[in-house]
Amino acid sequence: MTDTAIEAADLTLAYGRRREPALRGCSFRLATGRVCALVGPNGAGKSTLLALAAGLLRPTSGRLAVLGTTPAAARPRVAYVAQDKPLHPGLSVAETLRLGAELNAGSWDAALAAQVAADGELDPGARVRSLSGGQRTRLALALALGKRAELLLLDEPMADLDPLARNRLMGTLMAEAAEHGTTVVMSSHIIGELADACDHLLLVSGGRVRLGGGIDDLVHAHALVTGTGRVADLARHTVVESRATGRGLTALIRTDGPVDPAWDVEEPSLEELLLAHLRAPDAPALITPGTTPTRAVAA
Ligand SMILES: Nc1ncnc2c1ncn2[C@@H]1O[C@H](COP(=O)(O)OP(=O)(O)OP(=O)(O)O)[C@@H](O)[C@H]1O
Known part of the structure; x- marks a missing residue:
């Protein structure tokens, strides 16, 4: 067991040799059990940082540890909801949840995933391609919560939800995180939403960490x-x-x-x-x- 969810030392990521690094020399530590707001202007490097922690990108230089191991090794214990909420468009809502259950056998919380989907009145037979942006987001969050991961990496998870759905889903997320000690890292541009939910802050700007620590x-x-x-x-x-x-x-x-x-x-x-x-x-x-x-x- 580790008490550190994410630890970065001099973490740098350039998307191409000629490009300016999207992240440069980032160093910080996030303890487990924290709910961390990831904030910064457009293009700051927030999505890049989340994708690195999810093991989808490899650092150009520097080190990154997730749950005490490499991001790739930590993947079964991590749920990542990308900004564009990628899902299989041809699957139905019910098939998507069934796939979540199959891919996460042993840890899958079917009741929670079903509840998150049902709260948004998602038709179990509806194809993903026919869902609205907000409905797709809800399904992606149902998958992430159902996985019962130790670390949730959420890239602007509430961006296209209506205010009531946003409020309720945030409540579910916070209650689940508190009950299970889940670490959450959540990027958002809505500071009010983060101030209510988060106890930790990472402010990234120009690819660098400007502020990191407990909000208080x-x-x-x-x-x-x-x-x-x-x-x-x-x-x-x-x-x-x-x-x-x-x-x-x-x-x-x-x-x-x-x-x-x-x-x-x-x-x-x-x-x-x-x-x-x-x-x-x-x-x-x-x-x-x-x-x-x-x-x-x-x-
Ligand atoms: N796949 C990619 N290929 C090349 N450059 C990229 C790629 N993804 C992001 N970038 C660049 O990396 C930088 C950081 O982008 P990133 O998406 O991490 O920012 P962000 O903080 O998440 O922004 P936003 O708030 O707009 O979502 C930007 O300059 C962006 O143009």
């Missing part, structure tokens, strides 16, 4: 300060982003010690933290203690 730890490491002072007055801290506002200056800082009481200090919301880092891609990265790779993988 990352939020506590920052402060949103407002005042009439100058940016230079905040020099002892790391200023991630600063803006002139009606009240003078507002800055998101990574604190190094107490902040001068001349500033109004608030804890940022997750959204404020993420938006500031997305607007300031050159701000120094922060990977919190305990979420850096261990020596075994880094070596």
